[in-house]
Amino acid sequence: MTTAISVAGLHKSFGKTHALDGLDLEVEAGEVHGFLGPNGSGKSTTIRVLLGLLRADSGAARMLDMDPWTDAVELHRRVAYVPGDVTLWRNLSGGEVIDLYGRLHNGGRTRRGGKDGGRTGGLDPARRADLIERFELDPTKKGRTYSKGNRQKVALVAAFASDVDVLILDEPTSGLDPLMEEVFQRCVREERDRGRTILLSSHILSEVEELCDRVSIIRKGRTVESGSLADLRHLTRTSVTAELTGPPNGLASLPGVHELEVQDLEGQDAGVRPDGVRCRVRLHVDTDKLNAVLRSLTDSGVRSLTSTPPTLEELFLRHYQEDVQPDGRRDVQADGRRDVQADSRADGSEETVAR
């Protein structure tokens, strides 16, 4: 695999604001890369540097082996960009804008060698028509009469229809309804299957979880985490609920165990349940210490066990709130845990073992 985008030690300040403070980012060719971070953390700034719209103060940024600042035009033939806030010209229709961008990507020439001879700007007419239909876009409306989501669709159709190697999407779905979000996700997968590289900045974690091969999380202009979702999950806690036939022993003293809660069922009026369950254990464990915990649980006799992998929300919140707990291991409160479990049930990622 080759690298499509590589950014190292990028610095950029606006007056006193240090928008980027040594940011690193590696995007492999052909992957969908999630770009996450709280508001104002520098995602859009990074993207604008990559597009040659802003000039970095220091550090290296390369895309498709070109310098975004000096080779801007050459580079942009191979890159399509969708901003989060799309502004259109009042008196141009959506269709005109789509074709304008199509031709611009083609250096102003009408596309040559189209199979059916149909010419729609620099775009493949079939693909253009297909995308317009799937996004349910009316291309005859003019600039201001589009709603926010529809303006985004115009930009998305133009980007997906154009023949480029890299798609840079900066919060492209902030205005889309759930149905269109589906369409968007399908389009992104199609683009990846065609071998395109996609950098996706997003606050919609389910979208990132669904689409991204790898993610980079940034905070205050610095990369704090980068890797595949599986890698990142490994760094967080798994929550475990187990029903045991015997009392747990030594769980509390195991490394990496947090918020252990043991509910003794024996003392209650029902006594020992017919299935022999004596107590219920809930705990959180650092995912890399999971093995020892499971061993200790099976020693006590497991009747049922639910383990929930950490969600991206949890991962993200941990980085987001690092200010609060500088040790990086945020103590999840009771309500936080409830959220996590509710989420995991919703997306069906919980694994139930031994029932």
Next chain:
Amino acid sequence: MTATTTPAAGAFAARVGGSRPLAGTGTLLRFALRRDRVMMPLWIGVTGLLVLSLPASLKTVYSTPAERATLARQMLTNSSLRATYGPVFSDSIGGLTAWRIGSYAGVLAAIMSLIIVVRHTRDEEESGRQELISAAMVGRRAPLTAALLAALVANGVLALLIAGGLAGQGGSGALALGLAIGATGMVFATMAAIVAQLTESARLAKGLTGGLIGAAFVLRAAGDSATDDGSSLLTWISPLGWLENLRAFADERWWVLLLFVAAVAAQGAAAYALAGRRDVGMSFLPTRPGPATGRLGTAEALAWRLQRGAVLGWSLGFLAAGAAFGGITKGAADLVGGNAKTREIIERMGGQAGITDAFLAAMVNMLGMVAALYIVSSVLRLHGEETSQRAEPLLAAAVGRLRWAGGHLVLAFGGASLIMLLGGLGLALGYGSELGAVLGACLVQVPAIWTLGGVAVLLYGLSPRLAPGAWAAAGLALLLGWIGPALNIPQTVMDLSPFGHLPKLPGGTMAWTPVLVLTGIAAALTAAGLTALRRRDLTT
């Protein structure tokens, strides 16, 4: 939660809009005045200065009452000059001040008012900021009220400034002129408020209201050329005609102020009625659907598409203005020839040769200075495209900054030459001869116009924040060219304006040096601006 505060957002909005439609007006007004804290004092100051500087210059040029009486008589008998300035109602210094500047100060107040009102109503809606504001605890009528109050503050200050500054010429005359100018501003403020309800684009609202101001001027001019006492119906249709018919410093007819009051009240009521009937961001002139596919394929084609309306409008305007100026040239020249002092002023504006040529040259120069406004507005389309974020995705596509800017600059610099040629064509046609000489004279203005265009490119290239300074540069050139000759301002100051260096044509002798030097300066400024643009960050 009680029954009166229903949770439904719609009901909530209706309640706010219904029972407290003016909630938040004070906050919005303060905000508007804060945003206009540079533009408003500058505009009021320049307009006030124009008016207040006149008595002194009139005194130096027409020092004796006899000279002034002759001037007044001559001005009154000549229909072309009545069309340009209106009739003279009194040959006192105050009366001549009102005659010479009244209409123009009224036009300036009107333009200021339309900018203020559109800026704080339609502009806000177009940018989407209004939605934010409307969602806050702001009544339905508050934004329009705040905009009109801001215009009232500006016109009120201007009226007081003029009334106070001219009090030495006669208290009631000064008050009448000040009030008339301020009231004219308010008439067009409320007119702009109506237009802003009808259109969806602030640019269009400003253009339409500007057109109405032009129409008011033309009506007054047509009426005044027909009668010598302002009694024509055409004059009475125009608010600028009311201004003149108040007869400041003559026999003030105070009841004319009632016309202003009635117009402001009626137009204001209409604007409120319209505003109450439509949704935020919407208008009464709906946009039609466009084509599903497009032919635009280059940054240049896009620039043309965005600017063609303006180019067309300015072209027609210049053709018409040229024809009108040409039409009055003969009469004006005949008359002015009789008065040595006036002749001297015109010749200082237009050159030394025959008075007709001098008048033509003065008109050509006037067209050139107005064309500078075109070039600045055209160059600053770049600024508008950038700050509205429309440039960003274009420049992120395969369009280089130079090419993107180049498309607009070709229209700015080429368009300026085009409208000058059309203005010259109109002038020659209206006058009836000298086509070649007039066209040549118009082209000679072009390097000076380009120089101001170059200033705009440089300021914009350095930083979008500096870009509006180009208006100040063009305004200064216009001001110097307009009042400089009458005030006999020293040459070193006049040299600040690129127009001051040009040969006075037709009639004078052609001088290539200033023309070539100015062309070089314009090219250097433009190149420097483009270089800076290539190096700087795009506004995000």
